Amino acid sequence: MIKVEGIHKSFGKVHAVRGVSFDAPDGKITGLLGPNGAGKSTTLRVLYTVLKPDQGSASIDGADVVTDALEARKRIGALPHGAGLYPHLTARENIAYFARLCGLAKAEIDDRVDEIIRLLEIGDFADRRTKGFSQGQRTKVSLARALVHDPQNILLDEPSNGLDVMATRSLRELILKLKDDGRCVLFSSHVMQEVAALCDDICIIANGQVAIDDSVAGIRERTGCEDLEEAFVRAILMVEAE
Amino acid sequence: MMRTIFTVFIKEILDNFRDKRTLGSALIMGPIFGPIMFAFVINISIERSLESAESTLELPVIGQEYAPNMLTYLKSRNIDAVEGPEDLEAAMEAVKVGEHDVVLVIPPTIGEELADMIPATVQLVSDQANTDADRDARRVRGALYGWSQDISAVRIVGLGINPMTLRPLNIDEIDVSTPSGRSAILLGMMSYFFVFAALMGGMYLAIDTTAGERERGSLEPLLSLPVTRDQLIVGKIAATCLFMSLSLLLSQASFYFVLDFMPLEKLGLTPNFGIDVVFKALLLFLPFILLGAALMTLVASFTKSYREAQTWLSVVLIAPTLPILIVSILTLRPRTEFMFVPSLSQHLLLVDMVKNEPINGLHVAISVVSTLAIGGILTWVCARLYRREGLLG
Numbered sequence: 001m002i003k004v005e006g007i008h009k010s011f012g013k014v015h016a017v018r019g020v021s022f023d024a025p026d027g028k029i030t031g032l033l034g035p036n037g038a039g040k041s042t043t044l045r046v047l048y049t050v051l052k053p054d055q056g057s058a059s060i061d062g063a064d065v066v067t068d069a070l071e072a073r074k075r076i077g078a079l080p081h082g083a084g085l086y087p088h089l090t091a092r093e094n095i096a097y098f099a100r101l102c103g104l105a106k107a108e109i110d111d112r113v114d115e116i117i118r119l120l121e122i123g124d125f126a127d128r129r130t131k132g133f134s135q136g137q138r139t140k141v142s143l144a145r146a147l148v149h150d151p152q153n154i155l156l157d158e159p160s161n162g163l164d165v166m167a168t169r170s171l172r173e174l175i176l177k178l179k180d181d182g183r184c185v186l187f188s189s190h191v192m193q194e195v196a197a198l199c200d201d202i203c204i205i206a207n208g209q210v211a212i213d214d215s216v217a218g219i220r221e222r223t224g225c226e227d228l229e230e231a232f233v234r235a236i237l238m239v240e241a242e
Numbered sequence: 243m244m245r246t247i248f249t250v251f252i253k254e255i256l257d258n259f260r261d262k263r264t265l266g267s268a269l270i271m272g273p274i275f276g277p278i279m280f281a282f283v284i285n286i287s288i289e290r291s292l293e294s295a296e297s298t299l300e301l302p303v304i305g306q307e308y309a310p311n312m313l314t315y316l317k318s319r320n321i322d323a324v325e326g327p328e329d330l331e332a333a334m335e336a337v338k339v340g341e342h343d344v345v346l347v348i349p350p351t352i353g354e355e356l357a358d359m360i361p362a363t364v365q366l367v368s369d370q371a372n373t374d375a376d377r378d379a380r381r382v383r384g385a386l387y388g389w390s391q392d393i394s395a396v397r398i399v400g401l402g403i404n405p406m407t408l409r410p411l412n413i414d415e416i417d418v419s420t421p422s423g424r425s426a427i428l429l430g431m432m433s434y435f436f437v438f439a440a441l442m443g444g445m446y447l448a449i450d451t452t453a454g455e456r457e458r459g460s461l462e463p464l465l466s467l468p469v470t471r472d473q474l475i476v477g478k479i480a481a482t483c484l485f486m487s488l489s490l491l492l493s494q495a496s497f498y499f500v501l502d503f504m505p506l507e508k509l510g511l512t513p514n515f516g517i518d519v520v521f522k523a524l525l526l527f528l529p530f531i532l533l534g535a536a537l538m539t540l541v542a543s544f545t546k547s548y549r550e551a552q553t554w555l556s557v558v559l560i561a562p563t564l565p566i567l568i569v570s571i572l573t574l575r576p577r578t579e580f581m582f583v584p585s586l587s588q589h590l591l592l593v594d595m596v597k598n599e600p601i602n603g604l605h606v607a608i609s610v611v612s613t614l615a616i617g618g619i620l621t622w623v624c625a626r627l628y629r630r631e632g633l634l635g
Binding site: 045048049050051052058069070071073074078080082083084085086087088089093097098100101102103129142145146 | 246249250253256257443459460462463464465466467468469470481508549629634
């Protein structure tokens with residue numbers, strides 16, 4: 001369960017996020033949708049606690065991301081944008097390293113790593129060093145790494161970037177499975193179709209502000225557009241006109 | 243807490259050991275080739291200096307026929323007269339172009355002048371800017387003075403005076419430098435190699451802690467884990483220290499073996515660098531390793547990329563060698579206040595060890611405490627900087 005309340009974040013003179021608020025409940029997939037540079041990544045970075053908001057607050061399962069950052073981090077699995085692996089370690093070692101850092105007990109690490117390797121279907125290359133992995137392989141291993149400690153909240157920043165059709169499809173299945181397990185999944189994307197196909201709730205962000213935050217049906221209704229892409233464009237234009 | 247630090251430490255070691263290329267430059271190039279090169283250069287210079295003292299010097303002489311006695315004397319001093327250029331002018335030209343190093347010109351009048359007890363003049367042509375030639379010239383000059391003194395003694399005796407009247411003073415030089423002491427100047431160079439090897443050994447990891455992780459895109463995932471950044475940086479600095487120690491140890495070991503192949507005994511040098519000294523020197527340099535690791539990590543954390551970090555760190559490689567260089571040039575003796583300066587204190591104490599001189603306990607204490615303190619402060623600053631948002635680039 002993720003709560004975001006009126007966060008602001010500036011980098012020098014650039015006011016990247018201007019009062020973004022939304023909720024991402026458990027057992028649902030929430031999509032952060034917006035054009036490039038809208039503030040999606042910055043919002044997610046605040047949530048996985050590498051950035052502090054200038055104003056406003058956010059919490060993960062009730063743990064504040066600023067005052068209780070360590071507790072908040074325990075409850076999330078994050079896939080940052082362009083996440084990289086350690087090239088001299090094998091995929092399995094990369095995953096096990098994160099499992100250890102997440103504080104998993106020694107006895108359960110091996111089982112848990114095996115389980116996540118099976119779940120993400122990366123067994124074929126799990127024992128190869130990650131140097132020279134394809135984008136799809138890298139993303140899968142990064143994802144396995146983020147999920148190895150079985151987090152309740154999952155934050156994915158543009159996870160389908162650079163993935164082919166098959167990989168995108170298995171990613172989608174994984175996200176749906178996480179939802180069925182009752183997890184809170186929050187992911188960002190600039191691809192309308194992807195978000196529409198997966199999400200229960202969509203939070204459209206433009207220019208650092210929330211343009212619209214509603215279910216897919218709700219967005220159609222409020223913008224008066226049956227076509228989601230049209231609705232997306234209209235919502236963004238509404239913000240930019242202000 | 244400790245488990246996290248240990249996890250990071252182990253992972254960094256594994257990661258670094260698998261990176262054959264950086265491992266090669268950190269553990270092979272610096273620590274092993276450095277001392278070998280050093281030994282090679284020193285060997286050549288020792289051979290040369292021994293050569294000039296023992297070997298026969300061939301001296302081109304103009305006007306050999308005018309002073310046969312003088313040439314016999316020179317021969318007894320291992321200086322053989324050979325055919326020289328035509329005249330003084332030709333001799334000067336020959337020396338100038340480097341055809342000869344030294345040429346002796348004996349005038350035809352020398353016999354008469356000696357007989358008449360008029361100071362006779364011989365000309366010694368050399369290029370004093372050329373150190374090699376200068377050494378030969380000095381040798382010839384010394385021999386000529388010797389001959390001149392022999393002649394004056396003979397003359398004085400002829401006058402019925404004890405030749406000792408012309409020697410009111412006898413200077414007896416007593417050299418108190420021990421063979422180990424003399425080697426210290428030469429082997430003081432060792433600390434330079436040790437400092438360099440240690441820093442080289444940790445450079446890759448120091449960069450990797452910030453710029454490397456960032457460039458690879460592994461920094462953000464790492465920072466989003468439920469660990470504190472202090473734990474991450476302490477684990478990484480600890481791993482950096484380990485590699486620096488390894489590199490230092492290798493460098494010491496290669497010196498230990500290389501010294502056997504240097505003809506130091508020919509110069510009467512006996513450096514005190516046994517296993518026990520190797521071990522003591524390692525302990526002595528350990529505080530410096532913490533300082534070096536923290537310093538490199540700190541500098542690298544300000545850079546934008548791996549490449550930029552490498553550029554800046556090559557400057558850091560030079561910084562600790564500067565105090566050593568300055569003190570060596572000014573030939574300053576160890577003083578208590580020097581012990582507060584990291585790298586310099588280790589250098590001076592190492593020189594004392596190699597000279598087999600008693601080590602001042604207070605000096606060791608100051609060196610260890612002050613270097614550790616500065617290293618600790620730098621580590622703390624690194625940890626503070628690791629918390630900045632700017633770290634993400």
